[in-house]
Amino acid sequence: MKPIILLPAxxxxxxxxxxxxxxxxLTGHDKIILSGMVKNRAxxxxxxxxxxxxxxxxxxxxxSLGRFSFSASASGEQTLVVSSIGFNTYTQPVNLQxxxxxxxxxxxxxxxxxxxxxxxxxSFEASDKAKGASLTPMDAVTVAGSNNDxxxxxxxxxxxxxxxxxxxxxxxxxxxxxTKQFIDGMLMPFPNxxxxxxxxxxxxxxxxxxxxxxxxxxxxxALYGEAMSSALILNSVDLPDRSxxxxxxxxxxxxxxxxxxxxxxxxxxxxxxxxxxxxxLYNRIVPQEPDYFYGPExxxxxxxxxxxxxxxxxxxxxxxxxxxxxxxxxxxxxSLSLKSAYTSKSRNLYAHVxxxxxxxxxxxxxxxxxxxxxxxxxxxxxxxxxNQQVFLSHDPxxxxxxxxxxxxxxxxxxxxxxxxxxxxxxxxxGAEHFYTRxxxxxxxxxxxxxxxLSAVFAEGNLQLSSHISARAGLRMEYSSLLGRTTWSPRxxxxxxxxxxxxxxxxxxxxxxxxxxVYLFANRRLDFSRADHYVINFTRKADNRFFRIEAYYKQxxxxxxxxxxxxxxxxxxAKGIELFWRDKKTIPDLDYWVSYTYLDTKRDFLxxxxxxRPAFTSPHTATLAVKKFFPGISTSVNxxxxxxxxxxxxxxxxxxxxxxxxxxxxxxxAYNVVNLHIAYLFNMFKKWKQPAFSGVALGANxxxxxxxxxxxxxxxxxxxxxxxxPPARRYYFIGFFTSFGVDRTSDFMDNMDSNL
Numbered sequence: 100m101k102p103i104i105l106l107p108a109x110x111x112x113x114x115x116x117x118x119x120x121x122x123x124x125l126t127g128h129d130k131i132i133l134s135g136m137v138k139n140r141a142x143x144x145x146x147x148x149x150x151x152x153x154x155x156x157x158x159x160x161x162x163s164l165g166r167f168s169f170s171a172s173a174s175g176e177q178t179l180v181v182s183s184i185g186f187n188t189y190t191q192p193v194n195l196q197x198x199x200x201x202x203x204x205x206x207x208x209x210x211x212x213x214x215x216x217x218x219x220x221x222s223f224e225a226s227d228k229a230k231g232a233s234l235t236p237m238d239a240v241t242v243a244g245s246n247n248d249x250x251x252x253x254x255x256x257x258x259x260x261x262x263x264x265x266x267x268x269x270x271x272x273x274x275x276x277x278t279k280q281f282i283d284g285m286l287m288p289f290p291n292x293x294x295x296x297x298x299x300x301x302x303x304x305x306x307x308x309x310x311x312x313x314x315x316x317x318x319x320x321a322l323y324g325e326a327m328s329s330a331l332i333l334n335s336v337d338l339p340d341r342s343x344x345x346x347x348x349x350x351x352x353x354x355x356x357x358x359x360x361x362x363x364x365x366x367x368x369x370x371x372x373x374x375x376x377x378x379x380l381y382n383r384i385v386p387q388e389p390d391y392f393y394g395p396e397x398x399x400x401x402x403x404x405x406x407x408x409x410x411x412x413x414x415x416x417x418x419x420x421x422x423x424x425x426x427x428x429x430x431x432x433x434s435l436s437l438k439s440a441y442t443s444k445s446r447n448l449y450a451h452v453x454x455x456x457x458x459x460x461x462x463x464x465x466x467x468x469x470x471x472x473x474x475x476x477x478x479x480x481x482x483x484x485x486n487q488q489v490f491l492s493h494d495p496x497x498x499x500x501x502x503x504x505x506x507x508x509x510x511x512x513x514x515x516x517x518x519x520x521x522x523x524x525x526x527x528x529g530a531e532h533f534y535t536r537x538x539x540x541x542x543x544x545x546x547x548x549x550x551x552l553s554a555v556f557a558e559g560n561l562q563l564s565s566h567i568s569a570r571a572g573l574r575m576e577y578s579s580l581l582g583r584t585t586w587s588p589r590x591x592x593x594x595x596x597x598x599x600x601x602x603x604x605x606x607x608x609x610x611x612x613x614x615x616v617y618l619f620a621n622r623r624l625d626f627s628r629a630d631h632y633v634i635n636f637t638r639k640a641d642n643r644f645f646r647i648e649a650y651y652k653q654x655x656x657x658x659x660x661x662x663x664x665x666x667x668x669x670x671x672a673k674g675i676e677l678f679w680r681d682k683k684t685i686p687d688l689d690y691w692v693s694y695t696y697l698d699t700k701r702d703f704l705x706x707x708x709x710x711r712p713a714f715t716s717p718h719t720a721t722l723a724v725k726k727f728f729p730g731i732s733t734s735v736n737x738x739x740x741x742x743x744x745x746x747x748x749x750x751x752x753x754x755x756x757x758x759x760x761x762x763x764x765x766x767x768a769y770n771v772v773n774l775h776i777a778y779l780f781n782m783f784k785k786w787k788q789p790a791f792s793g794v795a796l797g798a799n800x801x802x803x804x805x806x807x808x809x810x811x812x813x814x815x816x817x818x819x820x821x822x823x824p825p826a827r828r829y830y831f832i833g834f835f836t837s838f839g840v841d842r843t844s845d846f847m848d849n850m851d852s853n854l
Contacts, residue, residue, distance in 0.1 A: 132199040132365060134168035134340060137161050137181060139206055141598070147411075147457060147519070148183035148206065153190075160411045160457055162337050164310055170365040171195055181206065242723055243738035244773030244799050246831075248302045249312070250291070253331070254740070255721040257648070257676035257693040258316035261742040261769050262714055264808040264822050266291040266300035269714050270316050271652060272672030272699030273328025273629075276614055280331045281323055282309075283415065283453040285469040286533070288509045290331075292397065292423045293445045293475045297389075297808075297822050303399065303421055303447065305372065309333045317650050318605030318633045321558045321572025321589040322515065322527060327611040327629040327654075335453075337413055338368045338405050345372075349795075349833025351381025366407040373400040387825040392486075393426035393442070411457035418450040428482065432820050433495050433813045440480040448472045451511075463517040465529075471509040478502050495814035504540040509533070527572075528557035537615050546619045550580035552612070558589070568593045578612060578626070585610040585626050599640040605633040613658045613666075621664035628655040642683035648676045657703040661758045670701030670709070687727045695719040705750050707757045713809055716742040716769070732779040742769035749812040749819070761816045766807045773799045782836060792836035799829040 137145045144165025151158030152171050159169035171177070174195050181189040186206035193200060245252035250268045253259055260269040267275020280290040282304075292300040306312075313332040323330050344358040357372025375398045382391050401419035408414055423445045431437040451469035458464055481489045481499040490500060515529035533552040538545065558572030574587040589607040596602065610626040618624060635648035650673065657668025680691035697717055702709040723738045744765035752758050775797035782792045800806070805827070810819040 130170040130172050130365070131174075131195045131197075132168065132170050133179070133193065133202070134199070135166075135202040135204060137165045137167065137183070137204045137206060139186070140208065142205075145183050145186070145206055147463065148181055148186075151180050152193075152195075153178040153180050156410075158410065159407070162413070164334065166310070166337070168338060168340065168365070241725055241734065241736050241775070241777075243736040243775040243797065244740070244771065246301075246799070247306065249304065249306050250302055250331075251299075252306075253314055255691070255693065255723050255738065256314060256316075257678050257695045257719075258329075259695075259719075260697075260714060260716060261719060261740055261771075262808075263299055263769075263806060263824060264297050265714070266294045268329065268331065270329035271650065271674065272670070272697060272701075272712065272715055273652075274712075274714065277326060277328035277611065277629075278331065279323075279326035279329075280333065282333045282417065282451065283335055283467060284322070284465065284513055284515065285451045285453065285467050285511055286325070286509075287449060287469075288471050288507070288535075289447055289449070289473050292421070293443055293477075295425055295427075295443055296441065297811075298425075298825065300423075301376075301397065303419060303449075304333075305401070308335055308401075308403065308417070310336045317631045317652070318589070318591060318607050320570070321556045321574040321587065321607075322529070324554055324556075324574055324576055324587065324609070325533075325552075325611055327609050327627060328652075335403070335415060335417060336405075337415065338366075338407070339370075342368075343837055345835070345837035347833060347835035349831055349835075351384075351831065352377045352379070353833070367405060369402070369404045371400070371402045374398065382825075385826055385828075385830070388823070389427040389429045389825065391425070391427050392440075393424060395423070395425040397421065397423045408454070408456065412454065413456075414452070414454045416450070416452045418448075420446075420448045422446045428486065430820065431481065431499075432811050432818055433815075436484065437489065438482040438484070438486065439499065440478075440482050440486075442478040442480075444476040446474050461519045463519070465513075465515045465517070467511075467513045469509070469511040469513075471507070473505075473507045473509070475505045476503070502540075502542055504538075506538045508536045522562045524560055524562050526557065526559040528555075530555045539615065539619055548580060548615055548618055548622070550578055550612075552576060552578045552580075566595045576610060580618070580622065581612065581625060583625055585628075600636075600638040603633075603635050603637065605631065607631045617658050617660065617664060620660075624658060624664065625656055625666045627657050627666065627668075629653065630655070642681070644678070644680045646676075646678040650674060650676075654701065654703075657701065659703060659705075661705040661707070661752060662756070668701065668703035668706075670699065670703060672697065672699035674698055687729060688725070690722070690724040693719075693721045705752070705758050707750065707759055710748065710760075711746045713745060713747055716745050718743040734775075734777045734779070736773075736775040736777075738771075738773045740769065740771045740773075744768050745809065747809040749810075749816050751816060762812070762819070766809060767805070769806055770802075770804045771799070771806070772801045773797070774801050792834070794832075794834055796832040797830070800824070800827060803827040 137148045139145050146161055146165055148161045149158065150167055152173055155173050157169065157171045157173065159167050161167045177193050177195050179191045179193050181204055183206060186208055189204060189206055242252045242255055253268060254261055258271050262269045265275055268278040269275050270278055280287045290304065291302055294300060315330045315332065319330045339359045339361065342359060342361045346356045348354050353374065353376045355374035357370060359368060359370035361368045377396045378394060399419065399421040404416040406414045426442040428438050428440045431439045449471045451467060453467040455463065455465040479499060479501050481491065481496055483489050491497065511531060511533050513531035515527055517525055517527050519525045531554050535550045537548045554574060554576045556572065556574040558570060561569045563569055570591040572589040575584065577584045587608045587610060591605040594602045609629045609631060612626060613624045630653045632651045633648065635646055637646045652672040654670035656666040657670060659665050659668045674695060674697040677694040678691065682689045697715055699711060699715050700709045701712050720741045721738065725734065725736045727734045744767055746763065746765055748760050749762035750758050751761050775795065777793050777795040779793045806824055808822045810821055812819045
């Protein structure tokens with residue numbers, strides 16, 4: 100099947116496998132909904148546990164996060180039976196009469212079975228509220244300064260750098276391109292709007308679409324590849340708890356609305372949402388540098404569909420589309436009498452379908468297809484003081500009037516089989532194929548690349564004793580474009596020393612293809628590689644979590660662009676990270692502290708020798724505080740971020756020999772205080788459906804400290820212009836409301852959930 104016809108095949112699959120809800124009872128008044136979560140004695144989720152009403156065929160299976168929801172037509176006193184490999188069968192009387200039932204079920208391990216040890220070297224997991232050591236979707240929107248952006252919120256965790264002038268997540272000495280994002284196992288190749296020099300770009304996904312967030316800053320699973328530094332692994336919601344709708348309006352110019360609808364048989368759901376953001380009015384009120392003459396403007400829409408298939412199957416479809424348009428002018432660094440204009444237009448269509456099913460008592464299958472069509476158009480212009488285009492034929496101005504167009508088509512197919520054994524053990528094995536077709540046009544010059552990258556992988560989760568767990572895997576990849584094959588071993592170990600405390604260690608080799616911008620110049624480049632070594636200690640108890648982690652990364656075959664395009668680059672990154680989160684000490688208050696020490700150097704791109712990369716800081720720290728005042732229904736969130744000065748360089752090419760560093764130094768330290776306040780209320784108290792409304796306001800960089808991320812240099816090195824945020828502060832105020840879901844409880848649950 101050609102990748103270009105994968106998207107129609109997705110929708111055909113949906114039509115074949117998704118029974119219509121037409122004609123079914125939409126009120127569901129004769130059925131009771133049973134929902135909740137299944138956990139083990141250590142308050143960890145139990146995936147794929149079987150639930151059934153005794154004497155009937157009605158029941159379901161928990162998802163990968165231990166959650167369940169199903170409807171029962173039986174009435175009166177019944178018995179719920181819950182079973183899972185490695186646990187005693189659980190029974191509980193239920194009265195199926197009157198109203199829906201929500202429950203929390205705790206399974207006890209069989210005496211002859213060994214209790215699982217969770218491996219967490221190099222990763223932070225927030226797959227449910229009880230995990231607490233990382234970020235839930237609610238965290239992502241309430242961490243002060245996050246702006247409802249998942250990647251920005253993750254910068255409050257150790258390992259992530261405070262990068263304010265580029266898109267992406269920079270982790271442990273790696274570039275933004277070395278962090279990849281996966282949704283239900285499928286790669287999302289363009290998670291952010293395209294980069295604009297000197298400006299961050301927002302994410303393309305809504306945090307509330309996900310129920311599980313795994314931020315792996317090193318040593319991640321063999322089930323994923325093509326990310327040298329970090330993997331952000333997201334699991335989308337299977338089915339929402341109930342139908343809902345939401346709307347929000349925020350100044351400086353953001354509107355969003357959407358709905359989620361559960362089908363009448365409670366086995367399916369569908370939803371649509373959209374947003375529009377235009378900063379033009381705000382930029383006229385709050386002076387900005389640069390001078391925006393269009394936007395920034397973004398609009399986005401997404402649709403999702405979920406359907407239970409049989410007793411244990413789940414089919415999910417997600418589609419998103421968006422458009423971005425930004426145009427700005429800056430003083431030209433080579434001439435004070437001229438200006439440089441930069442215009443970016445982008446559009447993106449992304450879709451994936453995922454299906455999983457239990458096969459008997461010990462097998463599970465998961466399959467997926469993904470498709471992405473991305474178009475980025477960039478125009479650069481040289482202007483005079485009256486904003487009229489100027490053409491100069493001599494250096495360095497001859498290339499400042501240019502047109503760039505990049506068109507990328509991506510498709511992925513993935514199949515994973517899991518065999519589950521006793522004692523909470525399992526083995527995963529599978530294969531996936533990535534197809535990419537890229538077309539790059541510079542003025543009238545066209546370059547094209549096509550690649551087929553195939554991968555096979557296997558990974559086992561082993562319970563070696565009641566205190567020792569291991570995960571061992573191997574991944575093989577082959578790229579038709581590079582003509583190279585890679586083998587990537589991965590190994591993780593965990594040793595529990597007491598309840599809630601354990602040591603973890605991980606090792607792995609991680610390969611990544613060079614970016615297209617380098618392959619267009621030399622198609623004989625090879626994979627780059629990073630070897631990860633990670634060890635940590637964690638303790639989780641009494642609503643408090645502590646982690647200390649040390650790591651070392653060795654880079655091999657990094658891309659060099661001077662004096663020639665090759666793989667002669669190298670580097671290393673090593674450091675220590677601390678994380679502490681406390682929800683216990685002060686009622687209704689949640690806070691965490693993170694600290695990162697990073698020692699890293701690289702010889703890559705045009706670096707003439709090994710240097711500390713310009714996007715890294717040796718010391719980074721974050722304090723995030725969230726206080727909820729129940730008496731006045733108000734949430735106050737404050738965050739403080741610090742980063743020691745980053746290095747900057749003026750690297751000049753030489754007619755003969757390698758480039759040289761003409762100027763270098765360190766920026767001033769990064770210091771930012773953010774404040775967000777939200778007042779929650781119910782505008783529709785008489786409605787039968789729960790509702791949730793609020794007014795929010797806030798300011799980023801409340802104290803107005805001057806931030807400098809680096810410098811742009813003129814071609815002769817005599818002039819340099821600092822790279823700074825567009826304005827000292829960023830303000831917002833707005834209104835939000837939802838129907839069908841009362842998220843006030845999410846604020847409270849987020850404070851009270853056990854770590």
